[in-house]
Amino acid sequence: MAEELDLRGLKCPLPVLRTQKRLAALPAGAMLRVLADDPLAAIDIPHLCREDGHALVETLPSTSGGVAFTIRRGIRGSAA
Template sequence: MPDEQKIVYDLRGLKCPLPVLKTRKRMTSLAPGALLEIETTDPLAVIDIPHFCNEDGHKLVEAAPADGGHRFLIRKGA
């Protein structure tokens, strides 16, 4: 499977609830099935981002530690 194009959204330096609020707003402009990669330094994002995906019907494809924070790969739901 070829690499899909993903949008990288740098939210490093923002504190809760801004990473989730900005991610939610950004997701509204994307087509269903689009990939959005979030980079954040907010320690609460490991709880907030998976919860947001569950609540809004998106798929959390990957969650991994990143330099000074975490990286999340989200596929937009229908």
């Protein structure tokens, strides 16, 4: 089961920075579900995953507005 990080209400660059910081604290292979309603998160979070070696498992519209990202932490993810 994925840990959930609710970042709704935060504006760029906070959602991606907090996602990066939380992923850095998790062990490799851990799952993180991120909820964000900042439109730029739809660009920034997939880019973070590509750059830091995390797997973006799923991107879905959130039932409460915004987007829900499910991320599997990679081995080489860096700290914020």
